[in-house]
Amino acid sequence: MKIVRLGVLLAATTALSPAVALAQESAATPAAAESDDNGVGDIIVTANRREQSLLSVPIAISAVAGDALASKGITNSANLQDAVPNLQISSPYGNTQPNFSLRGISVANEYNSNQASPIGVYIDDVYMASRTSHGMGLFDLDRVEVLRGPQGTLFGRNTTGGAINFITRGPSLSGSNGYAEAGYGNFNTITAQAAVEATLIEDQLGLRIAGNYLKSDGLIDNVFPGGRDPNRQNTLQGRATLRFNPGGGPLDIKIKAYGGRDHGTQAAIHGLLTARTGLKFFEVNENRIGLNRTDAYGIAATISYELSPSLSFTSITSRDGGSQLIQQAADGAPIDILDVWWKSKYQQFSQEARFNYGADGLNLVGGFFYGWDRVVTDNDFAIGQALGPGVDGGFFQHYRQERRSYAVFAQGDYEIADGLTLTLGARYTWDRSKYRDGFAYLYAGYVDTAKTPIATTVPCAGQPGTCAYDPDARFASNGRDNALTGRVSLSYQFDAGPLVYASYNRGYRSGAFNGGSYTSSGGINYVDPERVNAYEFGAKGRLADNRLTYSAAAFYYDYSKQQLQDLRPGPVGILVNAPKSEVYGAELETNWRASDALTLNLAVGYLHATYKELVLQGADIAGNDLPFAPRWTAQAGADIRLFDTGDAKLTFSPNVAYFSRQFFSPLNEVxxxxxGQQNAELQQGSYAKVNATLALEIGRFTVKGFINNAFNRKTYAYGLDLRGAGFPYPFLVPAAPRTFGGSVRVTF
Known part of the structure; x- marks a missing residue:
């Protein structure tokens, strides 16, 4: 049955490719791309830890250039779904702590900051362990590579769904260049970006410095007198990269340091239904719109040494950290029902060392990885007058989580016959986790007032509120996992024709502690790892005198033990494993350079992702769709050169992103x-959003206008049903309204 489904999906996908003009590479051509006079540029990617043409890599990859991100209106990692098929991005916190869902695999209904994403997120090959660090503004990038499917061999743990690698621009060691850009838009939005690169010693020493600034009023209107507007933006980021290639020899050293902060306001919440009376979709009536404060910083050193023409060594060392304080009014009402302050600090260190060998039809990469990360959490859950009339109260929660990961890996590509390549890869991972210094207590007071402890809830062997307050009580636990993951692939490159491939990949996401249990220590459990066995067929190539490129893939997943939350009486959130899920689908990406003045692009994804076995809150929901997994996604766009006089050029770039219905909860409509739940509210029906840019280039200057969500579609990005936890309302997060503006850019 698996092979039949894969064959049907791949046949349907590849049959479309000659007829459809689609997007991978006009939206995705990095600065390093090469092209002939008529064809589409060749994209160079590093998905196999070495430079290769995208069309020669037997993996489903979308590569989006930094400049193309801007033309599609993508300025934050949380908007990346507008350019990649079968990718969904959601968050209860706006652009902060985004949840990536790739081919249906995601954190589901889990929202705690201690959990690892099943989509590995990397910056310049450095794994970012904390989801707090994933909500980044995108600036001065060479490209973004999105690898769909398990990447457990070369990328490692926590890549059951895939990996996203953000690749920044670094010094080229030749000449000097830079740019500066300033813009203004509705909601009093001010933007500024700049980068400058200087070659201090030609071919040997260079420095690139880049920065990004964004500030705006709230994108949603708060009608509460004197209240803050939600979705206000206030971002400042900086990055400096030093590259040293002494004597132009075999040693190449790159040192990158970065820092940034985002100090906006919380995402808007549609909550208590009676508080929604008379309000428009992009309005709230909330007395406690809080602040979203996230900070991130780090330094990384990449050292490469060419030992011989066929053997090289690479070392990547990084140290990163940051913090978040999200003050979330979770009731969407002008009265105090539920207000949460999510507070955490994180640190991480990682070291990867690998060797690359290439000669005589064999390409081999192997090495080891070590990673350590720590998150310290102090959450405050204020529940209004739940303790009694006129008595405010809530729960305070604290814990420290530390994780260590060790791995050895190797992957080889061997050309066993002309055009026929066999790939074998394996990785063995040891994961060790600690939950320490855990405590929680019930208090009288509120998030922003003095608190009087009443009862210890963690640790507590009895029912919540029945254990006397003990300031010295602590909870601790350990977790450990070992996993073997790998890849087997067979690919064939036709002479001057397409690449076809078939592959098997095994992915793994490490076990996890429940970070959401604060009413009872009975909920602080450690759950099993997720695992996925993935089968994929694909084809890539060029048609029409190299003017059209296409990439098609069909896949089938045996997906087991997805980690998600189950709500028990108390209320106590328990982290559980979904025993078994089935995921299959297909994707097609193409790009057609119809003429020198017109390039068309299109990406289409089909996805069927359902639970085969799962009981949540006492309900059997086998057959339900996985959350954040729409059946259909599509992105289409064009770059239309309206005129080109040689001295001036005007380009119009419209694009549309379509998503079919998706659910926000594993319960779907059950x-x-x-x-007292009404889970049918927790979904978003099918919709399409239109973005466009108009850019006039005159010499070194570019004047650009843009519009995002041109038709002001009213959509939700996230949802929970808090009635299951005893609160009388749902929790829905609206996506951004229409935004528009313009900018001026100068290059030098």
């Missing part, structure tokens, strides 16, 4: 017995 209401758990005895809860």
């Amino acid at each position: 209401n758990a017995p005895g809860t």
Whole structure:
């Protein structure tokens, strides 16, 4: 059955490719791309830890250039779904702590900051362990590579769904260049970007410095008198990269340091239904719109040494850290029902060392990895007058989580016959986790007032609120996992024709502690790792005198033990494993350079992702769709050169992104017995959003206008049903309204 489904999907996908003009490479051509006079540029990617043409890599990859991100209106990692098929991005916190869902694999209904994303996120090959660090503004990038499917061999743990690698621009060691850009838009939005690169010693020493600034009023209007507007933006980021290639020899050293902060306001919440009376979709009535404060910083050193023409060594060392304080009014009401302050600090260190060998039809990469990360969490859950009339109260929660990961890996590509290549890869991972210094207590007071402890809830062997307050009580636990992951692939490159491939990949996401249990220590459990066995067929190539490129893939996943939250009476959130899920689908990406003045692009994804076995809140939901997994996604766009006089050029770049219906909860439309839930509200119907840019280039200057969500579509990005936790309302997060503006850019 697996092979039949894969064959049907691949046949349907590849049959479309000659007829459809689609997007991978006009939206994705990095600065390093090469092209002939008529064809589409060749994209160079590093998905196999070495430079290769995208069309020669037997993996489903979308590569989006930094300049193309801007033309599609993508300025933050949380908007990347507008350029990649079968990718969804959601968050209860706006652009902060985004949840990536790739081919249906995501964190599901889990929202705690201690959990690792099943989509590995990397910056210049450095794994970013904390999801707090994933909500980044995108600036001065060479490209973004999105690898769909498990990447457990060369990228490692926590890549059951895939990996996203953000690759920044670094010094080229030749000449000097730079740019500066300033813009203004509605909601009093001010933007500024700049980068400058200087070659201090030609071919040997160079420095590149880049920065990004964004500030705006709230994108949603708060009608509460004197209240803050939600979705206000205030971002400042900087990065400096020093590259040293002494004597132009075999040693190449790159040192990168960065820092940034985002100090906006919380995402808007549609909550208590009676508080929504008379309000428009992009309005709230909330007395406690809080602040979103995230900070990130780090330094990384990449050292490469060419030992011989066929053997090289690479070392990547990084140290990163940051913090978040999200003050979230979770009730969407002008009264105090539920206000949460999510507070955490994180640190991480990683070291990867690998060797690359290439000669006589064999390409081999192997090495080891070590990673350590720590998150310290202090959450405050204020529950209004739940303790009694006129008595405010809540829960305070603290814990420290540390994780260590060790791995050895190797992958080889061997040409066993002309055009026929066999790939074999394996990785063995040891993961060790600690939950320490855990405590929680019930208090009288509120998030911003003095608190009087009443009862210890963690650790507590009895029902919540029944254990006397003990300031010295602590909870601790350990977790450990070992995993073997790998890849087997067979690919064939036709002479001057397409690449076809078939592959098997095994992915793994390490076990996890429940970070959301604060009413009872009974909920602080460690759950099993996720695993996926993935089968994929694909084809890539060029048609029409190299003017059209295409990439098609069909896939089938045996997906087991997805980690998600189950709500138990108390209320106590328990982290559980979904025993078994089935995922299959297909994708097609193409790009057609119809003429010198017109390039068309299109990406289409089909996805069927369902639970085969799962019981949540006492409801059997086998057959339900996985959350954040729409059946259909599509992106289409064009670059239309309206005129080109040689001295001036005007280009119009419209694009549209379509998503079919998706659910926000594994329960879909099923209401758990005895809860009062109305889960049918927790979904977003099919929709399309249109973005466009108009750019006039005159010499070194570019004047650009843009519009995003041109038709002001009213959509939700996230949802929970808090009625299951005893609160009388749902929790829905609206996506951004229409934004527009312009900018001026000068290059030098």
